[in-house]
Each structure stands twice: as C-alpha cells, then as structure tokens.
Amino acid sequence: MGIAELSDLLVWAAATTLAIAMIAFAVDLGRRTGERVEARDASRATVGAAAPGLAPGSTLGDAGDGAVPPAEPRRRAAGIAMSTTSLGTALLLVAIVLRGLAAGRTPWANMYEFTLVGSFIALTVFLLLNLRRDVRFLGAFVTGLATLFLVLGLNVFHVAATGVQPALQNYWLVLHVGVAITATGIFTVSFVMSALQLLRDSREAGSPFLSRPGFRWLDRTPTPTVLEAMSFRLNAVAFVLWTFTIIGGAIWAEDAWGRYWGWDPKEVWSFVIWVVYAAYLHARTTRGWSGRRAAWFVVVGYACVLFNFTGVNLVFNGKHSYSGLS
Template identity: 60%
Template structure:
C-alpha cells in the first residue's frame, strides 16, 4: 500500500473512532439531563453511568487524534513537504488542532460537555475533506517553495482549529443564556441538556481564553 493511501485510510479510521466518541459523549449529556429531571435520587448507578460514557468519549477522542496525527505525518512524507499546502491538508490539520485543543483542555479542567460538539464537527470536517477536497500528494510549485508558507499557513491552521472550539463554546454560551432567560425555543423539555452545561458566564470566560 502506498504511503498516501495509508494516510487516507488512517483519516477514515480517525473519523470512525470519532463517531464512537460522539455517541459516548451524547449518551453522557443526555443521561445527565435525565438524572437532573428525575424527581428523586435513584442510586449511584445513575451518576456513574454518564461519567463512564464521558470517559469512553475522552479515550476514543485521544485515539482518533493520534490516528489523525499519523495520517498527517504520512501525508507529509508522501508529498515530501509540510502537509498544509492545499485545502485537503488544511482541513486535516485544522481538525487535528481542534481535537488537540479539546483533549489538552480536558487535562486542565473538565470540559467533557464540549465533546459531543467537537467530535461531531471534527467527523464532518474529515468526511468533507476526503470526499470534497482530496488531491494527490505532490510537491509544490517553485513559487510556493518558501519558508513563509510553512510559517504563516501553519499559524493560520492552528488558530483555525482553536477558534473552532472557541466558536462551539460561544454558541453553547448563547444557548445557555437564552434558556436561563426563558427563551421560548430552548425552554422546551428537549433542550434540558443545556442545564448540564456551566453557566453562561463560565462558558463566555472559557471561550475568551481560547
């Protein structure tokens, strides 16, 4: 198998693992909502099960991130250059940056409530990259063979990945604030999972730091 083909296979593997993480995080978020809505305490299992699902989500997200890093490295080896010189590679590296921002953030604080949304959008980006943006691994035109391409695109793609997590956090902050204010749409029972998020102020502060 060629190196470039192996890279694509690893991208698909990362996307598949992210789907597992997405399901685990969604189960965690929904079960917490059900537990909060229960009229009385129903036992230790009601609390342990959601957190176990979140732990599975974090572990599989780490695995998916590792697979994606391997895919990006192999893409660079196949092309003989830094792997962020076209839209396909930009999407891969940006997605990897967002996943890294999420898993590293979880080492400092419990941000597993973001898991459903980070893994969901990461899966979407990876599938989009392979199906819509893929180009064969080749070298660069002479006009693009500059260290400035490595620097400015590298910084841009890293920032885009971190801003993706910040964007998701800000979106959740707006939804939480609307629910706390008695919004007609997010006040419905189907939006009860918003009660499991940090306060709107805490979400705003986290987004600002990112």
C-alpha cells in the first residue's frame, strides 16, 4: 500500500468516525430535550408540597436565591461525540499530510484536496469554539456536513496524487488557496449557525411545521439573537480572509498570466461572494439589518461559496479549470 492509498483509507476512517460523532451529537441533543421536558413537568407537579413557601403556579426556579437548581445530568453522548470528532479531525489531518507527501506539494491543488482541507478547517473551528463556550449543539450539523463532503470528495472529486501544472508551482498556491480554504471552513460553521437561527426563529414564531414535538431539540439551541451574534463574528473574520484571497489571486494572476483581472468565471464568482458578504456586514452594522434578513444573507452567501467550488469548476471553462477534476 502506497502513501496515497493510505491517505485515502484514512479519509474513509475519518468519515466513518465523524458519522459516529454526528449520531452521538444527535442523541445528546434529543436526550437533553427530553430531560428538559421531564424536569419541567416534574417541577410543576411538585409545586408547594416539595418546596414550602412557593406560590401556587410557581416552579423551583422562582424560589429565589435559596433555591438550588437541579444539576445538569452527565452528558455521556456529548462526551463520546466530542472525542470521536477530535479523533476524526486528527485522522483527516494525517490523511491530508500523507496526501501532500504522496503528491510532493501542498495538498490543496484540486477539488478533492480542497474538500479535505475545507472539512478539516470547519471541524477545527468547531473544536476551537468549544474551548471558549459550549457550542456542542452545532456538532451534529458540522460533523454531518463534514461527513457528506468527505464522502462526496472520495466518490466524486477524487483524483490521483500527482504534481501540478507550472502555473501552480508557486508560493501563492500556499497563500492564496490556503487562505481561501480557511475562509470557506469558517463560512461553513457560520452557515450552520444562521440556518439554526432561521429554524429557531420560525419555531418561536409559531410555524405549524416546526412547532411539532419532533423539533423540540431547537429549544436546546441558543436564542436567535445569540446565534446571529456568533455567526456575525465568524463571518467578519472569514470576510477579511476572503478579501485577501481576491487580492492575492489578482497578484498571482498578474505574475502567471500578465493581468490582474480577466473576468474568468472563478474570479467573477469569487467577487460575487465578496459582494454578498460585504453587503451582509454593511447592512447589519450600518443599516440595522438583523434577524431573519441577516440570516438569509448568510445562507445566500454560502450557496454562492458552494457554487463557486462545484458549479464553476465543473460547468464553466476557464483558466482555473485545472482546479477541477483531471
């Protein structure tokens, strides 16, 4: 077995591990929802008798400073999910390194490698966010997307680990493409937050579909305002990186092709992404756009990111066609 084959095997292992993590995160979210409902019903049933001094209709949470809220039960499924996510991320990192060794270059020169590294960045962002605050509610969705991307990469985008064209044999491959992948990974996590914001907001607004008991897990996510704030911070960071991506790409284009801008499909759609996220940041900070309108901006922006990665590479012919399948 060669290094390239070992890399592919580790990607499969990472996808399998992340699928297990996704299931564990989903189980944790479901159990927390059920425990919350049971605890709420139990507290209402024991009003007055179990806690003297409580007024009729009040709960233990209304007893004042003297009341001790029940301790949150140990979240074993969440612990398993975080451990398997860390393991899957580590396996993916090793696979990426081996891919680079097999190809003898930086391992992000085509769609398959972009998929691997972009998924790794999204997972890393998720794990780093958990060091600052508990965002495990994102786990099922981030690991689910990463699993989907890795399986698609292995079955649709996979190419042999070979060298690159002379135009790509440049340090800008490390900078320009590396920064673009980092921005894409951050955009992925912020998209998950905005999608959850829309779902939670619709549930709170009384959506007939989302008001069903099967969507009680949305009650365990932060409020739409909190989700929007977290998404905004991530998008601000990713936007700066995407700005550098466009500037770096223009500099590289002048060095490789003798012009800074040529309206190549990849250049055009990269600029479209920049415009969408710039409009989002501007509207939210200066025009007071918030709530659902801001969240839909993020969803549209991420749709453009996905189209730039898939549709532009597979449908249009241009100077960036070598970044697709070969």
